[in-house]
Amino acid sequence: GENVGLHLPTLSVQEGDNSIINCAYSNSASDYFIWYKQESGKGPQFIIDIRSNMDKRQGQRVTVLLNKTVKHLSLQIAATQPGDSAVYFCAENRVAGTASKLTFGTGTRLQVTL
Amino acid sequence: NAGVMQNPRHLVRRRGQEARLRCSPMKGHSHVYWYRQLPEEGLKFMVYLQKENIIDESGMPKERFSAEFPKEGPSILRIQQVVRGDSAAYFCASSPGTGFYEQYFGPGTRLTVT
Secondary structure (H helix, E strand, O other): OOOEEOOOOEEEEEOOOOEEEEEEEOOOOOOEEEEEEEOOOOOOEEEEEEEOOOOEEEOOOEEEEEEOOOOEEEEEEOOOOHHHOEEEEEEEEOOOOOOOOEEEOOOEEEEEEO | OOOOEEEOOEEEEOOOOOEEEEEEOOOOOOEEEEEEEOOOOOEEEEEEEEOOEEEEOOOOOOOOEEEEOOOOOOEEEEEOOOOHHHOEEEEEEEEOOOOOOOOEEOOOEEEEEO
16 A cells, blocks of 8 residues: 655764655655654654655755655755754655545654764 | 643553543644554554544544544544553644645653553
């Protein structure tokens, strides 16, 4: 069936380096993508989103890239800080019609080392 | 502006008892979503509701689970005759509408069935 998955379950990055978290999706009908950050014991926190008519979007220290040709999504975090340590999820949404549920990937744990 | 509120934060139930999980969406949001998360896994969609209407319940188990979002008051996720496999974190999210809107998540309710 359709799924959203991640390449790496755990990513270790040194403080100050850039982080890249990848996500593959298989549902070509998806037209809205969101990255969430989840710290231990908390709910997912919105980081950044991107629509399917875009291929790049930048926020504060974060950039999301979307490659629809290969159905690939990535989150880049610049100058990674200890506070960035968390599990990161990509989620897809099919906006067309009345359905508005998010389909989440399995998550990547980002560990920031000093 | 208060975020999405969920209570209780932790709930312990014995097998066979009922669990009631409450969610108050953000002010001005009329769309509520429930997700379930097992340890070390992504969130799985359960149900999408608007005031007094269930829009999409494709992720709800056929038995023992029900959800409502009354005209007044919080949304309720009800699990009857709980079993150990129901132990999980249950997250509620809300949005102002369908379409290209991010979903804001609450802190979750952690249900433990003993």
